[in-house]
Amino acid sequence: MKSMTKQKPIEEIQQSLEGLDKVFIVGCGTCTTLTNTGGVEQVEEMKEKLQEMGKWLTGTLVIPTACDDMTDVAMKENEQAIRGADCLLSMSCALGVHRLSLYLDIPVIPAVDTLFIGVEETPGYFREACAQCGQCFLGITAGICPITACHKGLVNGPCGGTNNGKCEVDKEKDCAWTLIYNRLKEQNRLHLMRQYQPPRNHHVTLQPKSMKIS
Amino acid sequence: MVSRFKEALGSGKFVITSEVAPPKGTNLEKMQHHIDLLKDKVDGINITDHQSSAMRFPSLGGCLAVLESGGEAIMQMTCRDRNRIALEADLLFAYSRGVRNVLCLTGDAVVVGDHKEAMGVFDLDSLQLINAVHALAGGKDLGGNDLDGAVEFCVGAIVTPEAQPLEPQLIKFEKKVEAGAEFFQTQAIYDLDNFKRFMDYARKFKTKILAGIVLLSSARMAKYMTANVPGIFVPDDLLDEMSAAPKEEMLAKGIEIAGRTIAALKNETICDGVHIMAIGREETVPDILKAAGM
Numbered sequence A: 001m002k003s004m005t006k007q008k009p010i011e012e013i014q015q016s017l018e019g020l021d022k023v024f025i026v027g028c029g030t031c032t033t034l035t036n037t038g039g040v041e042q043v044e045e046m047k048e049k050l051q052e053m054g055k056w057l058t059g060t061l062v063i064p065t066a067c068d069d070m071t072d073v074a075m076k077e078n079e080q081a082i083r084g085a086d087c088l089l090s091m092s093c094a095l096g097v098h099r100l101s102l103y104l105d106i107p108v109i110p111a112v113d114t115l116f117i118g119v120e121e122t123p124g125y126f127r128e129a130c131a132q133c134g135q136c137f138l139g140i141t142a143g144i145c146p147i148t149a150c151h152k153g154l155v156n157g158p159c160g161g162t163n164n165g166k167c168e169v170d171k172e173k174d175c176a177w178t179l180i181y182n183r184l185k186e187q188n189r190l191h192l193m194r195q196y197q198p199p200r201n202h203h204v205t206l207q208p209k210s211m212k213i214s
Numbered sequence B: 001m002v003s004r005f006k007e008a009l010g011s012g013k014f015v016i017t018s019e020v021a022p023p024k025g026t027n028l029e030k031m032q033h034h035i036d037l038l039k040d041k042v043d044g045i046n047i048t049d050h051q052s053s054a055m056r057f058p059s060l061g062g063c064l065a066v067l068e069s070g071g072e073a074i075m076q077m078t079c080r081d082r083n084r085i086a087l088e089a090d091l092l093f094a095y096s097r098g099v100r101n102v103l104c105l106t107g108d109a110v111v112v113g114d115h116k117e118a119m120g121v122f123d124l125d126s127l128q129l130i131n132a133v134h135a136l137a138g139g140k141d142l143g144g145n146d147l148d149g150a151v152e153f154c155v156g157a158i159v160t161p162e163a164q165p166l167e168p169q170l171i172k173f174e175k176k177v178e179a180g181a182e183f184f185q186t187q188a189i190y191d192l193d194n195f196k197r198f199m200d201y202a203r204k205f206k207t208k209i210l211a212g213i214v215l216l217s218s219a220r221m222a223k224y225m226t227a228n229v230p231g232i233f234v235p236d237d238l239l240d241e242m243s244a245a246p247k248e249e250m251l252a253k254g255i256e257i258a259g260r261t262i263a264a265l266k267n268e269t270i271c272d273g274v275h276i277m278a279i280g281r282e283e284t285v286p287d288i289l290k291a292a293g294m
């Protein structure tokens, strides 16, 4: 499972850094390294771009896993260089940005957009598998998620846009409900597709979502 | 006031509906012209709801124009742009203003339309919307609260008899019948043998089926639809017939084919009626009816 990201356009990054001349860059050794959006190489490239912009780099660092609590230690080890910066530019996913913000008073600015949590289905091909909807349907949809795999998140069967097993939004994308139908049929469990699913509860966990484990 | 369209469905006559698209803007002249053209010739006029996800004057507004003109309106309602609160509220309003028929649709994806970055709502789907209408008719909203004044709609839905694979569509069709869909307007059908097979199946259910008739305006359009529109399949013999017609007579050929199909559906009592979609050429609908011998 990986947090899938893409780098923001450099113009947007430049805009976010307006008035912030001294920058410390943080990359992540886990997800953004894998997606080539925030590993050692990309941090180095970003450093050069920022220098071309006339920024002063107080340091760079690629944290093994920016979202976990060891980030605290890495921050402390680099305290001086970070203190000397006006802001921290994060090339980790947004979870890393959140974690970094916990320890810092200076602004933490994301350099990447976080897209989805992906599961690697075939080498290099990542697909969103779960949107944490709070009401899991997998038991009645033969293990295929109707929330993430169906473009409209439909829970009662296919829409009228399904075409030869493909989705109306993209001829390359499978229609989730054809997949669900095929697999339920194989399992001899098509009766599950005939059941009426009432409107979903969009507030299973009230936003803002949090949970305390005792 | 009851639904005149529902009465027509119950009368055993061959029912005819057609559809009109509201304008993009506030100039209602063309829509009004189409309404005037159709209102006395059909049993109901569908008003589309931001068809193909392109923002337009609302379906409800078009329905009021139909009613003010003395016609019978069928309000198309998709789940794409409104959550359940807004859908329910619009149903209350529509009913209070005399709309008596609603066609419940899931709706096209936002990204196929002209506001590609908008949020697709899909809080409900077509099936849940049918249930919502029945809940409101029973005097309750979807939150389970009592209404002060209920609604009464003739509720319809759509089905695609040519979908591939077909069975998932049929499962959803049966769920819609169970939820109380009183009529279905189908996606365009061209292959009568195929449609007869669908009707042999659909006849088992207590609901009315209006076959979708989409006017072929040119051979190119027919090929395009077969290649690109989900569930539409124009067979080769019709394609050949269209292609053989000289360019300036293609539209007339399309009208003839539509008329001939309607006549066959009626004379062989294959289904309960037709829903004619002339897509931008609404002025041809009277000609299509004439070609069908009506």
Ligand code: SF4
Pocket: A129, A130, A131, A132, A133, A134, A135, A136, A137, A138, A145, A146, A147, A148
């Ligand atoms: S239905 Fe899909 S999004 Fe919801 S919990 Fe299950 S896998 Fe996740």
Ligand code: SF4
Pocket: A149, A150, A151, A152, A153, A154, A157, A158, A159, A160, A161, A162, A163, A166, A167, A168, A169, A174, A175, A176, A177, A178
């Ligand atoms: S075509 Fe299939 S996957 Fe796409 S929106 Fe419709 S039901 Fe969902």
